Ligand SMILES: Cc1cc2nc3c(=O)[nH]c(=O)nc-3n(C[C@H](O)[C@H](O)[C@H](O)COP(=O)(O)OP(=O)(O)OC[C@H]3O[C@@H](n4cnc5c(N)ncnc54)[C@H](O)[C@@H]3O)c2cc1C
């Protein structure tokens with residue numbers, strides 16, 4: 228075993244939370260060590276291959292988890308520098324102001340956060356700048372106030388999406404440009420880092436034009452001499468001193484050997500499932516139910532959003548290359564005929580035949596998979612699932628991850644799907660097929676083999692919730708463990724509720740907020 232090396236701060240995990248925190252602390256001059264279990268995503272043609280990415284799952288972890296029936300799960304999650312942001316769709320939303328308060332849903336209550344939107348707002352603005360978000364304010368009817376305009380103009384709609392946006396507007400909705408972290412310069416396309424391609428959502432960006440945590444935060448942080456990154460460094464356990472109030476050793480498996488590091492401050496940011504697993508694995512005499520778990524909430528209240536991918540097939544083709552530019556939030560908090568929240572409508576990247584073969588979409592009558600892929604608009608619908616203590620991460624006897632999840636609050640999501648169905652039936656008639664152009668909506672089954680739903684893990688959050696009361700939360704409002712004085716968590720684990728928009732910008736903004744707190748503490 229090597230000599231223990233001491234740092235000011237150790238950050239475990241380099242995704243949306245950990246990567247952003249490293250960036251926030253880099254210029255402090257403090258000695259910072261990032262420990263990342265993965266390596267850099269190799270830059271190769273396969274980055275943009277639907278077969279490699281979606282069919283062969285080349286970049287997914289090969290780990291096998293289990294569900295609560297003991298059935299194997301092959302999680303769609305990625306262990307690399309930059310974490311899951313290397314693969315994300317870069318839709319960078321703020322939570323709504325109301326999401327920070329208690330909201331009544333048909334299926335129960337979405338609990339309030341211990342901080343307000345006002346407290347996070349300046350960090351949202353900063354995160355949008357760091358992650359180069361492209362968007363336009365005041366289009367989205369539910370958007371909270373912002374301290375600054377988006378730093379870049381919105382990504383334009385291609386003709387089919389513009390047509391759809393016009394149709395939605397004609398029906399009285401307020402469609403808007405999805406805020407996106409892609410480095411697209413549409414005024415000088417020959418200088419644009421982003422080439423506007425069809426392999427963005429779910430794929431790593433071969434030309435480093437996606438605003439991911441590696442490109443925007445980890446690489447810039449490493450320009451500072453005081454920041455070190457160790458890749459292929461899997462943290463297996465955290466050890467506390469005799470008081471149990473301080474993490475004194477971080478145990479790492481790296482390239483086949485065991486190493487130990489220590490720091491004044493230890494920040495866990497392994498993603499909501501792995502962070503909970505790490506704390507549970509770190510149980511000791513002083514923390515018999517898992518580190519920082521006197522409340523018993525560590526691993527519980529797992530959320531991942533209710534998500535559906537729906538293909539709207541039309542007789543006319545959809546030649547769109549980059550289709551994630553449009554969103555609808557008119558039903559986010561409800562509608563005239565339904566007083567409860569329903570959620571958010573947007574798009575996934577354009578589906579292709581190769582990818583469809585990997586799933587099991589319902590086939591539209593008279594269409595092949597190839598034809599379906601060429602004629603579909605591929606919607607992504609997100610609704611909020613509520614924190615249920617029985618939806619949780621536990622460990623089996625060998626210390627492997629067990630994920631138990633039963634969806635809840637589904638009524639609003641079903642109604643959201645119905646809303647979209649009706650909207651699609653009311654599209655303007657096309658010149659060739661008239662009103663018969665729209666064929667119908669078809670679900671893309673997200674259950675591939677024995678996999679858990681793709682999005683179920685993609686939006687993982689809630690397993691180490693923050694709150695005021697140490698009896699019902701594991702972290703305080705600064706994301707410090709109530710039970711341990713030098714332990715913080717900054718990935719999606721801290722969410723007490725998750726709203727119905729994509730989580731990454733909130734994780735990034737919160738990491739910047741915790742960064743300010745840590746700078747003060749360390750000084
Ligand atoms: C295909 C896909 C599309 C998505 N699209 C969007 C989108 O458009 N918008 C959006 O907001 N969100 C999107 N998401 C979700 C978004 O990527 C996540 O919410 C975000 O990355 C979570 O950040 P995190 O810091 O919690 O964890 P991660 O980004 O997952 O980072 C965790 C890091 O910890 C490392 N790690 C784990 N365990 C250990 C350990 N024991 N030791 C050392 N390191 C460890 C991992 O390798 C990883 O690098 C998408 C996700 C996927 C998979």
Ligand code: SF4
Nearest residue numbers: 421422424427432436
């Ligand atoms: S659309 Fe732009 S950011 Fe996305 S993968 Fe293609 S080049 Fe990269």
